[in-house]
Amino acid sequence: MKKSVFTALAIGLGLSLTVTACGNSSNGSNNNSSSSSSKQINLTFFWWGNTTRDKLTEKAIADYEKLHPNVHITPEFDGSFSDYWQKLTTQIAGGNAPDIMQQDYDYINQYASRGALLNMAKLGIDTSNISSSVLNDGVINGNLYGIPNSLNAYALFYNPNLMKQAGVQINSNTRWTWSQYANVINQVHTKLGIYGADDPEDYQHFAMWARQAGQSLYSSDQKSVGYTASTLENYFNYWAQLRQTGAVPNGATMLAHKMGKSTDLFDTGKVASFIYWSNLYGSLNKATSQPYQIMLPPAAPGQNEGLYVKPSQFWSISSTTKHPKQAAEFVNWLLNSIQANEDLGTERGIPVSSAIRTAMEKTASPANKAQFQYMDKVLSVAKTPLGPPSPPASDQILSAFTTVLGELTYNKETPQQAVPSFITQANQLLSQGQ
Template sequence: MRRTWPTRLGVAGGVLGLLLTTACGGGDGGGGGQAAEEGTTRDDGPVTMRMSWWGSDTRHAATQQLIDLYQSQNEGVTIEGDFTGFADYFDRLATSTAGGEAPCVQQQDTRYVREYADRNALLDLTPYIEDGTIDTSNLDEAVADTGKVEDATYAIPTGVNAFSTVIDPAVYAQAGVPVPDDASWTWEEMVDTAAQVTQATGGQAWGMQAMGLNGGDTNFEIYAREHGEALFDEDGQIGFTAETLADWWTIEKQASESGAEPPPSTTVEVFNGGVDQALVATARGASGFWWTNELPALTAGAGRELQLMRFPTEEGDGQTGMYLKPAMFWAISSDCESPQEAALLVNWLINSEEAVNIVKADRGLPVNTELRDQIAPQLDPAGQAAVAFVEEITPDLQDPPALPPQGAGEVQAIMQRYTEQILFDQVSVEDAAEQFMTEVQSAIA
């Protein structure tokens, strides 16, 4: 299991606090405000910056193309790529941040923006937005301010997406099992159908990938929102009951015991393989749970058309807990020695037609709505399917949840750990739910 920054704090002791106080001006709240005011321009000489991101092989290749193009257009600018899978990304970022060597430009996630901002590890981008270095005028209003903490902007969204069910119609056809109607299917129907697929294929293909591992906290969040609850409420407190979590984990346990999911050992192995080893990406499964922007990578792995579907609901009434969210963010480290150049790069990444033509919808449907409209017809079939799906479901979605509290980055790892223990019969769903809530409360306290 990966360790998030708070865990790294235990390893690094008090060094991180000292480093951030020295590098970021301590408690001035600016996170590098002096550098933002004075600026660093290309006239100062050659600039070398590190840029970090997580993702699939497809994203790595596209991002390297972005770097190569930007360097070719900006003489004297060198960008060093630093990438890994999501499972290791924030462990690695925490370590480099604790050592005062955070990448200048870094891909960020909703779970961590407040965490890093509150620790003065991110640059306040407000001065760069106000002076036009970062142009936010064409950003999707639904997510444009999602990187703000109080009155400061610490991150700019790359795009929008939705967490969804991804299916492989060919596996359903192979099993002779009809694809469920996602406008009316229930959680029970999802598990039953998945078990039928496994049985009909003699185990050559599994019906579904585990809910509680890949994106498990978001998967549960959708379930909780269907029940009028939330992962975290508007005040940053736990917004769900242990009973609701136990009910959701019971569905997971039933999926495992019925053969809808692979055996626990295989489930963990598949999860550790990331998007490239997903069941639907390797023709080993009928369904899984992924973000809409991951459909092109999944499709590339599968070598055939995959399909996006809504999450099931308790009553089969289509009253979903799904929502649109910032796919991810671009942020700048408060330690960055070239903040002006980093801001120019971020602006180019979100507002350049050339950049969008390269990355397409891999980091979500482009946050720049003008470029989104331009790029949609040029996307590959998987990208166009993601656009169509998001447009179709948007009217039925709930509002995005509040920005999670500091410490929320630990929740996914806690969820994964307890899911594994449940699958391996090491803890009951009821005890896991109570212990999970206790750990999450401690993480955000």
């Protein structure tokens, strides 16, 4: 369920560039509001996400239109993350790009480099309550091509009932090492006959592992990978060994799960834990009968802190929009209006505005309050910058990484066989600037 129904990506402590906060007060209104004009303005707004996100975002659109009767916003959304980018690319190529769009850390550089995004630094959007380090995550070559909309970080989700049944002790200060987590996963499997964890392997998850080793996904000039072959091999071996014991699902089980052809592993209590983006917390506990709680993901003793804060997404504006002023006013409202953020909730993550976070936390539901508290923990340990947005070749590298994972989970290749060819392919793509 979490990977097929809840598509969530996730805010960083980013670049060294500085963007001057500009615009208006934090109530989300502009001095020259579009509501002062009787001319009808039509905007399109495109995002990816699950049905929960769709309903929440449509509620925010409806409330904005009530405040601005002359503005009509057409919602467009896609439940598939990969399909979203294919559709967006097609729209841009065809000259009908959405006025406002959701952007992702791994893709924003591609669209900015193609000239598809508008520099938002001088559009009157109030960024005064967004820290400069967070805001700079949307800066590319000195231009603000995306404003982060929320804070997100990896979390270890666990089912407290299943952990207790397996004899695993967890308290508010518990943080396992990777070795301890492997022991827990195997203990759950041995005691209960279920999976101790699902298989979280993906390129962004590996980024956390690489950061613990003092490395990164990409080199500083983004012309090659920023990690060693042994670091990637160790990562693959960790999960391969857990598949061998049966403590995490094999390739066939995970494929059936992702394709929706098996009873959901999480709702039926067949998985005791998993690592994923923290913004899943509220939606997960609404959609499943199994309770889950969150804690900090495993650490590597004696190494760096690998956990990082990431933009859940960015709000971006098309460079070809006919209504940049009105598009900016809507983005400003999404970022700085209490009403907008109450509509959106924490489904995308913790609001990026410090003023909004303070206001919302006072009346937050238990599930939302848990997310706020978790992010406070993350911010207390995740001190290193996230780094610049991913290079244009990142989508092809992500695809290649997924292919390698398929070979590994079906035991068609060993980590020792898969790593050299993958790194060679990734370096070729990066050196070509694709």
